[in-house]
Amino acid sequence: MPLQRKDLLGTEELSAEEINLILDTAATFRDINNRRIKKVPTLRGKTIINLFFEASTRTRTSFEIAGKRLSADTINISASTSSVVKGETLIDTAQNLEAMAPDAIVIRHPSSGAPHQIAKYVKSAVINAGDGAHEHPTQALLDAFTIRRSKGKIAGLKIAIIGDVLHSRVARSNAYLLSKLGAEVIFAGPNTLLPHGFEKQFGGNVKFAPNVNEAIADADAVMMLRIQMERQSGGYFPSLKEYSIHYGLNMKRLALAKADAIVLHPGPVNRGVEIESDVADGSTSLILDQVANGVAVRMAVLYLLAGGE
Amino acid sequence: MDFKEKSTVMTAADMNRVMARMASQIVENNPDLSNILLVGIHRRGVPLAEKLAAKIKDMDNFDVATGTLDITLYRDDLSTVAEQPIVNSTQLPANITGKTIILVDDVLYTGRTVRAALDELIDFGRPHRVQLAVLIDRGWRELPIQADYIGKFVNTTENEIIKVMLPEFDEAEKVIVVEHP
Numbered sequence: 001m002p003l004q005r006k007d008l009l010g011t012e013e014l015s016a017e018e019i020n021l022i023l024d025t026a027a028t029f030r031d032i033n034n035r036r037i038k039k040v041p042t043l044r045g046k047t048i049i050n051l052f053f054e055a056s057t058r059t060r061t062s063f064e065i066a067g068k069r070l071s072a073d074t075i076n077i078s079a080s081t082s083s084v085v086k087g088e089t090l091i092d093t094a095q096n097l098e099a100m101a102p103d104a105i106v107i108r109h110p111s112s113g114a115p116h117q118i119a120k121y122v123k124s125a126v127i128n129a130g131d132g133a134h135e136h137p138t139q140a141l142l143d144a145f146t147i148r149r150s151k152g153k154i155a156g157l158k159i160a161i162i163g164d165v166l167h168s169r170v171a172r173s174n175a176y177l178l179s180k181l182g183a184e185v186i187f188a189g190p191n192t193l194l195p196h197g198f199e200k201q202f203g204g205n206v207k208f209a210p211n212v213n214e215a216i217a218d219a220d221a222v223m224m225l226r227i228q229m230e231r232q233s234g235g236y237f238p239s240l241k242e243y244s245i246h247y248g249l250n251m252k253r254l255a256l257a258k259a260d261a262i263v264l265h266p267g268p269v270n271r272g273v274e275i276e277s278d279v280a281d282g283s284t285s286l287i288l289d290q291v292a293n294g295v296a297v298r299m300a301v302l303y304l305l306a307g308g309e
Numbered sequence: 310m311d312f313k314e315k316s317t318v319m320t321a322a323d324m325n326r327v328m329a330r331m332a333s334q335i336v337e338n339n340p341d342l343s344n345i346l347l348v349g350i351h352r353r354g355v356p357l358a359e360k361l362a363a364k365i366k367d368m369d370n371f372d373v374a375t376g377t378l379d380i381t382l383y384r385d386d387l388s389t390v391a392e393q394p395i396v397n398s399t400q401l402p403a404n405i406t407g408k409t410i411i412l413v414d415d416v417l418y419t420g421r422t423v424r425a426a427l428d429e430l431i432d433f434g435r436p437h438r439v440q441l442a443v444l445i446d447r448g449w450r451e452l453p454i455q456a457d458y459i460g461k462f463v464n465t466t467e468n469e470i471i472k473v474m475l476p477e478f479d480e481a482e483k484v485i486v487v488e489h490p
Contacts, residue, residue: 035432
């Protein structure tokens with residue numbers, strides 16, 4: 001079954017079949033990253049524009065490397081150096097880029113729905129690389145890929161996602177994706193940072209635990225979310241120190257999870273806040289695997305969307 | 310898709326005999342068996358390469374190295390196909406430099422698959438030699454490529470399709486000519 005869609009805007013609209021196709025394709029691409037020549041000619045002559053309206057190192061670099069390893073030409077545009085600062089609208093920016101005939105536009109934007117808006121105006125494939133607090137589909141795909149590679153499956157696993165769920169597009173995309181693949185997703189964090197409408201929205205496979213320890217208990221994977229310093233104007237918790245004590249992942253807390261539980265974090269890590277250094281750098285941490293897998297997953301998405309007519 | 314079966318080109322017994330002959334030709338041409346690598350092209354070249362390795366083992370009691378190659382990412386028609394094909398995995402030893410590589414596929418037709426396979430191999434290293442073994446050569450080449458070991462040459466028209474049926478993928482083991490009805 002091929003991926004029959006123009007854009008990848010979120011995991012909400014993906015079927016379990018489509019998700020598995022992307023993950024299976026990514027498995028092949030992961031091997032390419034270990035080859036002597038880490039490049040295949042698959043997207044030769046294709047152009048990919050990375051349009052980033054928010055700061056990013058990991059995601060932007062990952063998309064750029066993914067495109068280059070497929071032999072596409074990749075161009076990076078960041079909002080601070082673009083005509084956006086001269087007052088150009090989002091649609092105008094998109095249509096001007098479209099006029100230069102790219103095959104895919106990868107976009108990150110602080111406003112939820114910005115990629116969806118652009119997708120309506122351009123013929124190229126639009127890939128959402130994070131829109132506000134809404135979705136970050138390739139991050140969820142690489143998380144699932146990392147869990148599947150380590151555990152051999154997703155269905156039936158208990159996956160704890162801890163922290164600032166309210167502002168987290170990673171949490172949303174993972175809730176859709178992991179529950180579609182049959183995992184049990186348990187959220188926990190400060191009550192002020194938990195959107196309780198989630199349980200209704202996602203149905204039975206997504207739950208909230210009353211505290212972090214209960215969420216982590218017997219988990220197969222623990223995913224820590226970043227405290228988003230740039231979105232903390234609301235006074236959601238008293239201090240970083242207190243956050244770390246009540247919600248941070250340390251060795252003692254991790255011991256509550258299954259013995260072979262893995263630790264994930266979408267990065268960038270606030271060491272000593274949501275995760276202690278000995279956990280982040282420990283043997284159960286797959287944080288750097290996630291980064292390596294991110295390139296493979298994005299290659300798969302670019303191949304499936306930007307290849308062909 | 311429905312096909313009309315026109316004729317049988319090879320039975321399972323024919324295939325077995327032909328594979329034994331090809332294996333013996335490979336051994337004859339490559340006295341140093343430790344340096345050869347049989348590489349099956351996905352999908353049907355993969356079991357055929359294994360079969361050739363088994364025949365060589367029968368004859369010379371030597372385990373020849375094998376590998377697999379998926380040429381999807383090197384195809385020359387990717388930008389024109391509507392649906393992106395499924396990608397299979399390529400499994401080659403870390404270093405193929407200096408090896409004699411024998412590419413194995415079921416049918417040699419336009420030669421485009423072999424062109425893609427050669428490009429992919431070169432990205433893995435610099436083999437000493439590359440040879441080509443195919444069960445069926447059906448003509449209609451579009452590139453200057455020919456096989457070193459051929460099971461059988463079959464005269465075909467452009468509308469005909471050669472189906473190599475293997476127990477790994479199909480319900481029967483035989484080679485037939487089919488045509489769109």
